[in-house]
Amino acid sequence: MEEDKEVKLHGSWASPFVQKVKWALQLKQIKYDYVEEDLSNKSDSLLQYNPVYKKVPVLVHGGNPISESTVILEYIEQVWPHNPLLPQHPYERAIARFWIQFGEQKGLTFFALMFAKTHDEQEKAKKNAIEVLKTLEEEGPGDKIFFNGDSIGLVDLSFGWISYFLEAFEETVGVKLLEPSILPRLHAWAQRFKELPIVKENHPSHEKLVAHLRRSREKFLKNPPIIF
Incomplete structure (x- = not known):
């Protein structure tokens, strides 16, 4: 199933944008691997996953990268609808x-x-x-x-x-x-x-x-x- 695929988050410890993605993943109780990025020496993976902005956060789900924190939050809400974070109405x-x-x-x-x-x-x-x-x-x-x-x-x-x-x-x-x-x-x-x-x-x-x-x-x- 889509929601059972491997989840990985590329981030930086000081970024508030990364933090809110972490919070969402934990509220949904989603298991994920975290990759700390050195933003002064960005990894090849980060540059490959986010070639447009070249910044964190990037969520990689089943090998597919999603960039921009708000987009990621919407994606998490849609793929894992349990413990909803948006109102139903x-x-x-x-x-x-x-x-x-x-x-x-x-x-x-x-x-x-x-x-x-x-x-x-x-x-x-x-x-x-x-x-x-x-x-x-x-x-x-x-x-x-x-x-x-x-x-x-x-x-x-x-x-x-x-x-x-x-x-x-x-x-x-x-x-x-x-x-x-x-x-x-x-x-x-x-x-x-x-x-x-x-x-x-x-x-x-x-x-x-x-x-x-x-x-x-x-x-x-x-x-x-x-x-x-």
């Missing part, structure tokens, strides 16, 4: 997909803050990042346990990086974004998500992640890429 499913897409589009806001070169750029990026978080505070899980209600779903996985990655991000940049006094419901959701066993077992240590982000930021600010 078409309207609720559409709303879930809306928020997943919102997260994809607005996630770049936080990287703009991390790689801002001037004070004005940083202040503008900080304001934009806080506006994104305020939107989630007002329109997100609210008083529900998770975005999907009582059970964790793909929307939670998509925003799961907020629960651990954002803390390291804040320390790296020297700003505070997820203030419990300003964003109490989103902060409470992040704390609940962070305490889930699948999250605690997988995310890297705070200190290691901060060191990685600082190196990445210093490298970028010293030699920013040329964009034509």
Whole structure:
């Protein structure tokens, strides 16, 4: 059967995109082999499996590679429909997909803050990042346990990086974004998500992640890429 074929995940320990694929696989109780990639010296397998973007995550199922984390999550949900991570009702499913897409589009806001070169750029990026978080505070899980209600779903996985990655991000940049006094419901959701066993077992240590982000930021600010 299709779902019984070998599963392999190519990833990098610091990538929040890889983490959400790991979470989905574990929630579905899918056995898989993990391949840690050195992104400064990418393996031939990674370049072969993802020749367009040449990045992680890549899920290989029965020899067939699937790239891009959101596409992978949708694939996992379709191939292994048990322990569903999307609502069953078409309207609720559409709303879930809306928020997943919102997260994809607005996630770049936080990287703009991390790689801002001037004070004005940083202040503008900080304001934009806080506006994104305020939107989630007002329109997100609210008083529900998770975005999907009582059970964790793909929307939670998509925003799961907020629960651990954002803390390291804040320390790296020297700003505070997820203030419990300003964003109490989103902060409470992040704390609940962070305490889930699948999250605690997988995310890297705070200190290691901060060191990685600082190196990445210093490298970028010293030699920013040329964009034509």
